[in-house]
Amino acid sequence: MKGTLSEAVTQEGPDLRVHEALARLPWHYRVVLEAKYLRGLSMKEIAADNGASIEAVESLLRRARAGFARVYEQMQTLE
Numbered sequence: 001m002k003g004t005l006s007e008a009v010t011q012e013g014p015d016l017r018v019h020e021a022l023a024r025l026p027w028h029y030r031v032v033l034e035a036k037y038l039r040g041l042s043m044k045e046i047a048a049d050n051g052a053s054i055e056a057v058e059s060l061l062r063r064a065r066a067g068f069a070r071v072y073e074q075m076q077t078l079e
Helices: 014-023 029-038 043-050 056-076
Strands: none
Touching: 014 029, 014 056, 029 043, 029 056, 043 056
16 A cells, blocks of 8 residues: 555544554644544635645645655555
């Protein structure tokens, strides 16, 4: 499996590894990823919740996804 959050979160919900990977990320990455993928919020909703522009949220989300992918893939390599 690739290390993307959208692939790691299935219809049954995220597995324990997803939560572990999220816990290893900086809080600002974790917040935006949880809002988007676990809570299902739109970019507009995330921006409003965080007092940020949609563009800022999109940029943060790109960095957060990359960080998640690195952590998740490292965890899988150790298994």
